[in-house]
Amino acid sequence: MEVDTSAITHNIHEFRKKIGSRPKMMAVVKADAYGHGAVKCSQVALAAGASWLGVATVQEGMELRDAGITEPILVLSQPPKETIPALLEFDLTTSLYTEDFAMALGEFAANRGKVAPFHLAINTGMNRIGVWHADALDFMRMISFHGGLRLEGTFTHFATADEPDEYVYRLQLRRFNEVINQFKKVNISPGIIHCDNSAAAIRYKDSLFDMVRIGISMYGLHPSAITRGTIELWPAMSIHARITDLNEVPVGEGVGYGFSYHSPGNVVIATVPLGYADGLSRQLSNGMTVIYRGKYVPQVGNICMDQFMIEINKRSTLLNPFSPPEIGDEIIVIGRDGDAFLHLDEMADALGTINYELACRFGMRLNRIYK
Numbered sequence: 547m548e549v550d551t552s553a554i555t556h557n558i559h560e561f562r563k564k565i566g567s568r569p570k571m572m573a574v575v576k577a578d579a580y581g582h583g584a585v586k587c588s589q590v591a592l593a594a595g596a597s598w599l600g601v602a603t604v605q606e607g608m609e610l611r612d613a614g615i616t617e618p619i620l621v622l623s624q625p626p627k628e629t630i631p632a633l634l635e636f637d638l639t640t641s642l643y644t645e646d647f648a649m650a651l652g653e654f655a656a657n658r659g660k661v662a663p664f665h666l667a668i669n670t671g672m673n674r675i676g677v678w679h680a681d682a683l684d685f686m687r688m689i690s691f692h693g694g695l696r697l698e699g700t701f702t703h704f705a706t707a708d709e710p711d712e713y714v715y716r717l718q719l720r721r722f723n724e725v726i727n728q729f730k731k732v733n734i735s736p737g738i739i740h741c742d743n744s745a746a747a748i749r750y751k752d753s754l755f756d757m758v759r760i761g762i763s764m765y766g767l768h769p770s771a772i773t774r775g776t777i778e779l780w781p782a783m784s785i786h787a788r789i790t791d792l793n794e795v796p797v798g799e800g801v802g803y804g805f806s807y808h809s810p811g812n813v814v815i816a817t818v819p820l821g822y823a824d825g826l827s828r829q830l831s832n833g834m835t836v837i838y839r840g841k842y843v844p845q846v847g848n849i850c851m852d853q854f855m856i857e858i859n860k861r862s863t864l865l866n867p868f869s870p871p872e873i874g875d876e877i878i879v880i881g882r883d884g885d886a887f888l889h890l891d892e893m894a895d896a897l898g899t900i901n902y903e904l905a906c907r908f909g910m911r912l913n914r915i916y917k
C-alpha cells in the first residue's frame with residue numbers, strides 16, 4: 547500500500563476552504579486511519595491544520611499517545627468502565643452517555659484530584675449511541691453536581707448526511723439545536739459543539755458549529771456519490787504488487803482452487819502475491835481487472851488467501867517480443883498508470899459495499915509506504 551501524504555494534506559486544505567476559518571477540524575483516525583495508518587495520518591493531519599483526533603477505542607488512543615502525539619483525542623463512543631484508568635493515564639477524552647459510566651469516571655478522577663473531561667453524545671435520531679435528545683437536560687442535571695466531571699463538548703452524529711433527502715438531517719439538527727438552547731438557558735456550557743461528518747461538512751453550512759469530524763474525505767474518498775464534484779479530493783491510498791510467477795497454461799487446464807477458470811489457450815498466467823487476507827475480497831474472483839503496463843488485465847480463477855492470478859493474452863500488445871512479462875513486474879490493484887485508473891469506489895460498487903469498508907480491509911496486512 548502506498549499512502550500519498552501530500553494527498554491527505556491537500557484534502558484537509560480543501561476542507562478548510564470549504565468550511566471557512568472558524569470551525570476546528572477533528573481528523574477521524576479510527577480503524578488505523580481507515581486502513582491508512584493512524585500514527586502517520588494523525589501527524590500529517592495535525593500538520594495540515596486539524597487540531598483534534600477521533601478514535602473508536604481507548605486502545606487506538608493509547609497507540610497515538612505512545613507515538614508521542616500530544617493533541618486532544620476523543621474516543622467517539624463510550625468505552626467499557628474498565629478502561630477508565632487508561633483514559634486518565636493517557637489523557638484521552640471520552641464520549642459519555644450513561645449515568646453509570648459518568649459516576650464511575652467522576653469518582654475515579656475525583657479520588658485522584660483530577661477532573662475528567664467528557665463530550666456528551668446526544669441521540670438525535672440515528673439511534674446508535676447517546677442520550678435521547680429529550681432527556682439530555684435531565685441527564686446533565688443529574689450528573690453535573692459531580693466535581694470529578696467536566697462537560698468539554700456536546701455532539702451528535704447524522705444518520706443520512708450523505709443521502710439526497712434532507713429530511714432526517716434537518717430533523718436531527720433541529721433536535722440538537724433544542725438541546726443546546728436548553729443547556730444555555732440554564733447556564734450549562736455545552737463546550738465544543740460538533741456534529742458534522744464529511745458529508746454534512748461538505749454539503750451544509752448550518753451544522754458546522756465549533757468543529758467538524760472528518761474521516762473518509764481526508765483520505766480522498768467521497769462519503770457517497772452526492773458530494774462528487776463539490777470538493778476536489780485526491781485518493782491517498784493505492785495498492786501495488788509484483789508478479790511472483792509466470793506460467794504458459796495450455797488450453798483446457800484449470801487455474802487455482804476449484805478450477806473456476808480454464809485456460810482458453812494463448813495465455814500467460816501471472817501470479818500476484820495479494821489475497822483476501824490482505825483485504826482483497828474473494829467475491830471479486832473472475833470479476834475484477836488490474837493494471838499491468840498501463841492496460842487493464844483480467845483477474846482469473848478464485849482469489850486465494852495470499853495470492854491471485856491474472857490472464858495475459860499472448861496476442862495482446864503487452865506481450866511484444868522485446869519485452870516479455872517478467873517476474874517482478876508491477877501490478878496495480880487500486881491506483882493509476884497513465885490513462886488506466888482503478889478506484890476503490892468501483893470495487894465497492896462491484897461488491898455492494900462502500901469505500902470505507904474496503905479501505906479498512908486493505909489495512910489488515912499490507913506493508914505501507916508513505917510518499
Ligand SMILES: *Cc1c(COP(=O)(O)O)cnc(C)c1O
Nearest residue numbers: 574622703743744759760761762
Ligand atoms: C467515523 C465517524 C466520523 C467520520 O465520518 P466520515 O463519514 O468518515 O467523515 C465522524 N463522527 C463519528 C461519531 C464517527 O463515528
